[in-house]
Amino acid sequence: MTFNPLEQRGIPLDRQLRNWRELDVTPIDPDHADPYTRCRVITMNGIEVEAIMFSHQLARHCPDPDVKRQLAEVRYIEHQQQKAVNWLLPGVASVLETTIAYEQVAVDLTAWIARMEPDPYLTQAYQFGVLEDFDHLYRYANLYEMIEHRKADAIVEGLTEVMPGRPTKFHHRHPADNVRDPYAKDETNPLSKLHALTIMSAEQQTMNFYMNVGPQYMEPIARQLYQEIGLIEEEHVTHYESLVDPGETWWEQLVNHEYNECYLYYSFMEQESDPKVKAIWELHLNQELEHLHLACDLMRRHDGRDPESVLAPQLPNVLTFEPNKGYLRELLDTQIDLTTLGAGYVRDAHERFEKMQEQIHGGEAPPSERVMAQHQEMFGREYRIETEGEHPDPALREK
């Protein structure tokens, strides 16, 4: 690929502000949109939310009023980008419908990144996490049919299978066991930094979403399931954020954020099937190129270093939403019984894990188990989409 964001100029910052008419985007069709268009929207919303919150944190640590003003200017534009992106979601979609789309993002984004990640320790972190998102999709799909009589397949459209992953009840680990070892910023492949930032942002947005929408439900089982999975999202954010080298300076992190936004908007522009949405990806790419240049200038000025020294020489292969069914089935076959111990992975339920399990479950079935029992009672079966044959793990086939 020849596209190098460092060599491109975008739209000058003073021409990036949009008026209300320009921000009033037409939402995607809840029943006919490409499921992966919805996934790209949800992903970019998470990326923009992280950009905004990171910039706020940086501003709070920044004593220079001129820099603070420049950060505020760029951040306001990032916020407009977040509005334009997230408002592509249709108002008629229910919270559960959007939740299932969030889990489709988590499954296919994490699986793709696990496939492409060059560092084996980081690959393992993504492989471990994706089997949990996969199980969340299955639990929410069953809740969705109970409450709305709708099938999750009307949302994922056969691109992603829906069946048990690592059972949700086993995701509740001692919080200390969620902290991984970071990559080394000066030795790692620059692509690994982009992967870690992308997955961390996506999981963080999922965490924010569940912590806020969960109590909108009145059905007790729905409220409880959002609480349970919401707490696992906290574990996932801990898991993924600890992969990032904390030795990166604030300016280096800012450059990585802006570079990653260029990478993702470019990737999504390349594969977008909806022309109106594609036009947004293209516009935002042209805004981000300028944000990247401003961030690079800050890094040169404050760190006295060249941004090229921490970035890839050219943009990596486009990040792609596509089915990962075979890959996921292989992981289901080999990694379902893993848990974490310290910064590593083990197959045995160790003492700290068992103590945590005992305390959080309090001797009762958790919501993720009860939702299945209640679904069974209502329909006399489970809800699954197994397009590629029966479940690879005989113990997890439907009885």
Next chain:
Amino acid sequence: MAETHTPQAGDDAAPDVDVVALLMRQHGDIRNLFDEVEAVSGDARQDAFRRLVRLLAVHETAEEEVVHPFVRRNVTGGDVVVDERLREERSAKETLSALDGLDTGDPKFMPQLLALRTEVQEHARAEERYEFIHIRRSADTAALASLAKGVKAAEAMAPTHPHPGTESATANVALGPVAALMDRTRDAVRRAMGRE
């Protein structure tokens, strides 16, 4: 992989003691039927469309007879909420009647169906967000259950799939004009609610 079938509201094993939960599932049933009409063609489309029209008629009649009166009586500002819903319903009914005269194979059918689908979906979510929320707030368990009984009586008039063993029963024979179906539904609801 065998196609998973979601039964119609009332045909699953839910206790149906909460009218709001029941109506939300029925909104899903309606959306499923729109999917089906779009997915099939020929006689199958004609058949799916007839079932959709019947379910819409019965569902809206039940809401007019059971849900809206409750909201008018028990919710402060309920008249405004209900009038707004009735306005949406009237608009959807106009779109529906334009569609009802068309053959499902007519090139104008699909664009009209999609327009109806959008109106129905927006109306359903508006009910869930701006009307049902008041019902759950102001109705006790007994009231929710009694309202549910009325809605169930209505939906028995429009099975989306024939009930096994009752294929020849009145509810499953050709139902005739929609207006007559709505009249019969209204009578059934009133009987069930004890206000004949």
